[in-house]
Amino acid sequence: MNNHSREIILGDWKFNQIDIRDKETYTKFIKDTQYPTDLWSSNFDYLWGVSNPKSVLVLWKVINEMLVTFKLSKNQTLQLAFPPFGRGSSDKIAEGLLQCMHYCQQWNERNGGKTRVRAATKQQLDFLKTSHLFDQNFRYMKLRGVDKHIGINKVLDLSGREFKEVRENRNRFLRDYPDVVIRRAKTEDYEALLNLKQAWNQTLGNKYSRIWDDRFFQQIIKNHQKLEHIILVVETGKQIIGMVTGGVLPHGQAWSAFLKRREGYNGLSELLNVEFAREIHKVNPNVELINLGIESGVKVGSRGFKDKFRPVLNSERYQLYLKHQ
Numbered sequence: 001m002n003n004h005s006r007e008i009i010l011g012d013w014k015f016n017q018i019d020i021r022d023k024e025t026y027t028k029f030i031k032d033t034q035y036p037t038d039l040w041s042s043n044f045d046y047l048w049g050v051s052n053p054k055s056v057l058v059l060w061k062v063i064n065e066m067l068v069t070f071k072l073s074k075n076q077t078l079q080l081a082f083p084p085f086g087r088g089s090s091d092k093i094a095e096g097l098l099q100c101m102h103y104c105q106q107w108n109e110r111n112g113g114k115t116r117v118r119a120a121t122k123q124q125l126d127f128l129k130t131s132h133l134f135d136q137n138f139r140y141m142k143l144r145g146v147d148k149h150i151g152i153n154k155v156l157d158l159s160g161r162e163f164k165e166v167r168e169n170r171n172r173f174l175r176d177y178p179d180v181v182i183r184r185a186k187t188e189d190y191e192a193l194l195n196l197k198q199a200w201n202q203t204l205g206n207k208y209s210r211i212w213d214d215r216f217f218q219q220i221i222k223n224h225q226k227l228e229h230i231i232l233v234v235e236t237g238k239q240i241i242g243m244v245t246g247g248v249l250p251h252g253q254a255w256s257a258f259l260k261r262r263e264g265y266n267g268l269s270e271l272l273n274v275e276f277a278r279e280i281h282k283v284n285p286n287v288e289l290i291n292l293g294i295e296s297g298v299k300v301g302s303r304g305f306k307d308k309f310r311p312v313l314n315s316e317r318y319q320l321y322l323k324h325q
Contacts, residue, residue, distance in 0.1 A: 008059060010078060011107055015059035015070065018051050020226055022060070029067035029085035030250040035093070035127040037251045038315065040147045040293040041119055042069070042082045045227050045247070045257065049216030066096045070104070077113025078104045083124055094131035101322050117320035121147065125318050140318045145294035148306045149253075149313035152288060155277040162310050166270045173267030177236045182275050185224070185231035185243070192240045193221050193231070196260055203263040217258060220245070229257070232279055234272060241265055244272040248287055254280045255291040273309060289313065
């Protein structure tokens with residue numbers, strides 16, 4: 001592997017290592033894409049933040065007028081992060097996908113790495129299946145977990161029995177902390193937000209077997225203004241006790257990246273999600289959905305925290321493989 005500046009050469013192909021300046025490029029290609037691009041892990045802020053030579057490098061390359069995103073692991077296994085972005089029919093997307101997966105397979109032969117598309121939604125899979133190339137060249141496997149999309153108007157309304165628990169918890173928190181301030185984060189909040197994350201890791205985060213967002217939390221928070229990444233904070237007594245982040249995506253819907261709070265503030269998580277929905281609606285009233293990502297926490301009763309907000313779309317996720325590998 002040769003590495004010169006942002007250019008990385010793997011065999012016969014040259015790739016670009018993802019850079020914060022590439023956000024405009026991703027935005028253009030995503031807007032041109034004719035299939036749903038609402039996979040949580042395909043948004044630019046996450047891709048840029050998670051790219052790290054110590055774990056996985058995110059690379060991209062334009063092939064046949066499509067933007068293809070790759071992940072190169074520390075053991076040099078090359079995989080596609082998700083289907084290509086760009087304008088084109090299912091046949092064009094499948095053809096580009098096939099070309100890239102064959103190259104990954106050729107590269108991975110040296111270390112026995114597995115060639116695959118790491119994630120694709122059910123909607124993306126259905127689009128690809130309309131190509132005459134799909135059945136003879138690809139196979140797929142369902143992944144655990146779904147991307148949970150909540151409806152902004154429903155969350156802002158919070159009416160009916162289905163939102164009773166959220167409504168009561170949120171209102172109780174507001175009664176208990178009448179001095180609460182909800183605002184956008186400022187540059188000088190950076191250290192306080194890192195301290196909040198550390199406090200969450202040591203308390204509420206203990207219920208998770210692995211805290212996987214450490215590696216890109218600091219990157220995104222530090223560069224949120226360049227990324228146009230929204231950070232909403234809640235403070236009481238001049239202390240930041242909670243935060244939620246995310247933003248509106250190029251395809252016209254929104255995502256939520258981080259929701260963190262200090263221990264002992266019951267109802268704060270519900271307040272954060274409701275206020276974030278209100279903030280997204282303020283930024284763009286046409287946005288209908290927020291992708292909260294995969295439910296990975298400990299479930300309470302028969303449903304987890306994200307299900308309290310009654311997702312209107314639970315998007316199944318799949319991995320794709322070459323049929324004859």
